[in-house]
Amino acid sequence: MGARRAPRPEDRGQAAEQTRERILTAAVAEFGAKGYAGARTAGIAARAGVNQQLISYYFGGKQGLLDELRRRWQELEAGLVTPDTSFADSIGAHLDATLDNPDWARLTVWQALGDCPFTDEADGRQYADRQRAKMADSVEKIRQRQENGEVTDEVDARFALLTAYAVVFAPITMPHFVRALFGDDPLSPETRTELRNQLIKLLGRSS
CATH class of the missing domain: 1.10.357.10 (Tetracycline Repressor, domain 2)
Incomplete structure (x- = not known):
């Protein structure tokens, strides 16, 4: 068997973006159901099917997720x-x-x-x-x-x-x-x- 080809940079970038979007979609559902105070990053990670540490990696934590969602909702309304x-x-x-x-x-x-x-x-x-x-x-x-x-x-x-x-x-x-x-x-x-x-x-x- 030949060696596995390393993923191209653009493939890695696309996969990362898809992961970010899954996390954001899960965060909307979790925040919508439980509010910010009741939501947990573990619950968001479970909904997204990702490792909880990725939330900190991509967004810096729960507050970063909320800030990004706020920005997107403002864009939608505008x-x-x-x-x-x-x-x-x-x-x-x-x-x-x-x-x-x-x-x-x-x-x-x-x-x-x-x-x-x-x-x-x-x-x-x-x-x-x-x-x-x-x-x-x-x-x-x-x-x-x-x-x-x-x-x-x-x-x-x-x-x-x-x-x-x-x-x-x-x-x-x-x-x-x-x-x-x-x-x-x-x-x-x-x-x-x-x-x-x-x-x-x-x-x-x-x-």
């Missing part, structure tokens, strides 16, 4: 809509992103409840500042839609945005209520369509 996206399509895009990725959405909820810490105090302040700026920008866009006649001006733009978030996340935060009210799987396409249509009727401006 690419959901464009300035030309209609109100109806914007609602649909946010519903799809949330309900297609329930573990990511649960991680967002855990973070909102204060369970997901930051690397240091400065990082936490920067994140809070970005969130405030993001909310201010979203409210301003709602006001522009009100001026353009897309969204009703019968309600405050801030309340309209809060209502939209509450409905979009309801299948994640209150699945038993959604199931009881609509009689279907909270994550099903049918429930998603109903929530989208009703939210548009509630907040859209009547012709």
Whole structure:
């Protein structure tokens, strides 16, 4: 038998990237199910089918995983809509992103409840500042839609945005209520369509 050929550098790089992605996918599931405080790197490694030491090697530990997941979720949100996206399509895009990725959405909820810490105090302040700026920008866009006649001006733009978030996340935060009210799987396409249509009727401006 001939000697085994050593793996090419590009093959090693591809294998490493696949391992990183498996770990991140497992981390989303573990954090989504248990929160940051309840999650363990051993559980993440078991889900990913890798040695626990690889989490430290690639991400520096549990906090590094959370930081990377946060960054990716921000990128996903930033690419959901464009300035030309209609109100109806914007609602649909946010519903799809949330309900297609329930573990990511649960991680967002855990973070909102204060369970997901930051690397240091400065990082936490920067994140809070970005969130405030993001909310201010979203409210301003709602006001522009009100001026353009897309969204009703019968309600405050801030309340309209809060209502939209509450409905979009309801299948994640209150699945038993959604199931009881609509009689279907909270994550099903049918429930998603109903929530989208009703939210548009509630907040859209009547012709």
